[in-house]
Amino acid sequence: MTTSRTPAVVNGQDATTGVRTVQNYIGGRWVAADATRFGEVRNPATGALVARTPLGGAADVDRAVQAALQAFPGWRRTPPVNRVRPLFKLKDLFERRFEDVARVCTIEHGKTLEESRSSVRRAIDNIDLAVGIPDRMMGTALEDIAAGIDCTSMRQPVGVFAAITPFNFPAMVPMWFLPHAVACGNTFIVKPSERVPLSQAIIFELIHEAGFPEGVVNLVNGAKDAVDAILDHPGIAGVSFVGSSPVAHYVYKRGAEKGKRVQALGGAKNFVVVMPDADMDRAAAVSTESCFGCAGERCLANPVVIAVGDACGPITERLVAEAAKIRVGDGLEPGVTMGPVISKEHLQRITGYIEKGVAEGAKLLLDGRGFKDPKHQDGYFLGPTVFGEVRPEMVIAREEIFGPVLCIIRAKDFDEAVAIVRKHELGNATSIFTTSGKWAREYRYRVEPSMLGVNIGVAAPMAFFPFGGAKGSFYGDLKAHGRDAVEFYTDKKVTITRWF
Numbered sequence: 001m002t003t004s005r006t007p008a009v010v011n012g013q014d015a016t017t018g019v020r021t022v023q024n025y026i027g028g029r030w031v032a033a034d035a036t037r038f039g040e041v042r043n044p045a046t047g048a049l050v051a052r053t054p055l056g057g058a059a060d061v062d063r064a065v066q067a068a069l070q071a072f073p074g075w076r077r078t079p080p081v082n083r084v085r086p087l088f089k090l091k092d093l094f095e096r097r098f099e100d101v102a103r104v105c106t107i108e109h110g111k112t113l114e115e116s117r118s119s120v121r122r123a124i125d126n127i128d129l130a131v132g133i134p135d136r137m138m139g140t141a142l143e144d145i146a147a148g149i150d151c152t153s154m155r156q157p158v159g160v161f162a163a164i165t166p167f168n169f170p171a172m173v174p175m176w177f178l179p180h181a182v183a184c185g186n187t188f189i190v191k192p193s194e195r196v197p198l199s200q201a202i203i204f205e206l207i208h209e210a211g212f213p214e215g216v217v218n219l220v221n222g223a224k225d226a227v228d229a230i231l232d233h234p235g236i237a238g239v240s241f242v243g244s245s246p247v248a249h250y251v252y253k254r255g256a257e258k259g260k261r262v263q264a265l266g267g268a269k270n271f272v273v274v275m276p277d278a279d280m281d282r283a284a285a286v287s288t289e290s291c292f293g294c295a296g297e298r299c300l301a302n303p304v305v306i307a308v309g310d311a312c313g314p315i316t317e318r319l320v321a322e323a324a325k326i327r328v329g330d331g332l333e334p335g336v337t338m339g340p341v342i343s344k345e346h347l348q349r350i351t352g353y354i355e356k357g358v359a360e361g362a363k364l365l366l367d368g369r370g371f372k373d374p375k376h377q378d379g380y381f382l383g384p385t386v387f388g389e390v391r392p393e394m395v396i397a398r399e400e401i402f403g404p405v406l407c408i409i410r411a412k413d414f415d416e417a418v419a420i421v422r423k424h425e426l427g428n429a430t431s432i433f434t435t436s437g438k439w440a441r442e443y444r445y446r447v448e449p450s451m452l453g454v455n456i457g458v459a460a461p462m463a464f465f466p467f468g469g470a471k472g473s474f475y476g477d478l479k480a481h482g483r484d485a486v487e488f489y490t491d492k493k494v495t496i497t498r499w500f
């Protein structure tokens with residue numbers, strides 16, 4: 001991301017260009033950040049500057065923590081049935097502004113409008129789940145743990161939590177955490193990716209309208225300095241992080257050193273195994289969507305197909321044909337099935353990987369380099385790219401490219417396919433295509449990635465189930481949403497009682 005020195009900011013607007021500088025939302029008010037450096041937010045389809053992100057640090061974070069700390073005792077004392085009322089209102093506002101949020105998401109991220117809509121729907125699913133907290137937060141009790149002595153375990157909120165989130169799902173990922181944390185009685189701070197601050201800016205307009213008490217929910221914009229300030233702040237009890245694996249590890253370690261609860265969801269390199277008995281047409285269509293959806297910028301994308309034995313010829317042919325059908329362009333335009341990648345720098349990085357794949361001897365079956373959208377010459381576009389004859393040790397098969405590049409590896413049998421998956425240090429998600437229940441069960445049993453698709457390309461995050469990977473894709477133990485959210489955002493108070 002490019003950064004610039006202080007623009008002339010007047011009431012949140014850059015006075016010289018009219019480009020919006022996003023504000024923080026602290027203690028129930030929109031406030032200018034205490035920043036001297038600003039990140040540029042560009043529409044990836046056009047290259048146009050659409051906003052600036054203030055790259056604030058410790059002062060902004062401290063302001064938000066003080067507001068959240070002040071709000072905590074009152075919010076904690078608010079009965080759970082009352083705490084969920086602003087969430088019901090938020091749900092209603094989200095439904096009404098659904099298209100606006102989806103549109104902003106596409107403008108700042110580049111994914112197609114349909115993809116943005118799906119992600120906004122998944123954000124709302126988390127509100128739907130969180131409003132059930134009066135039931136989900138209940139504890140347990142046992143009479144007569146000894147004669148005349150009873151024992152109860154009650155869930156209590158912990159304090160101030162923060163979420164630090166990535167660029168690839170600007171509207172959805174913060175909502176994996178926020179509704180659950182506040183429904184449990186905690187107060188909250190969101191630090192969105194500095195590359196895509198606008199979806200949260202519009203969502204916080206809804207949060208403002210929803211009627212949470214001041215300081216219960218706060219928004220701080222920034223990059224590394226803000227993250228470090230969150231990790232070090234003694235007023236923050238826990239952190240939910242989503243992003244790349246090196247940063248996830250860093251956040252987990254530094255946060256834990258400061259005594260915080262941390263759940264850190266990291267990067268991915270996901271494999272899809274295609275067995276010779278699979279329905280090849282379906283496997284190809286679904287795997288193509290899995291790899292190229294959101295221009296490959298998905299932690300659940302399956303960018304490596306392991307074709308087992310005789311599956312290799314038929315699946316390769318179909319994957320290339322399916323990929324060639326993809327229509328690249330501005331995600332706001334109807335009919336476009338793949339948008340641009342996030343930035344010029346990321347485009348160059350992905351192109352570098354394609355060059356590396358060619359140099360390593362993989363066979364380039366479809367080359368997306370040089371794609372130009374005649375309407376948007378300055379957009380960060382890349383066509384779908386497919387490599388055949390990839391070997392597991394090649395860089396393109398090992399590293400997370402996070403772009404529209406598909407690699408096909410041939411494995412001689414099921415065992416070899418399993419060994420390739422198990423050998424990789426990451427383990428976010430994986431899929432298998434087969435018509436045999438035995439192979440599907442065996443695959444689930446033997447591979448580590450925690451999100452598994454059987455004849456499904458993307459084992460998508462369901463609000464009511466836990467979500468998070470394994471191995472180097474996840475640091476922590478309690479995952480995002482599902483029942484784990486209640487575990488992560490509450491403490492269990494055990495009381496043993498005897499009355500004389």
Ligand code: NAD
Nearest residue numbers: 165166167192193223224227243244247265266267268299
């Ligand atoms: P990123 O790690 O660069 O950034 C994530 C967050 O960390 C941002 O808020 C950013 O400001 C902050 N950050 C970045 N560098 C930092 C540093 N050096 N020190 C402290 N904080 C820092 O990730 P990204 O590029 O925004 O997102 C893409 C990555 O996220 C991919 O690796 C993808 O697989 C992963 N991801 C994982 C999941 C999951 O569920 N496991 C979901 C979405 C994305």
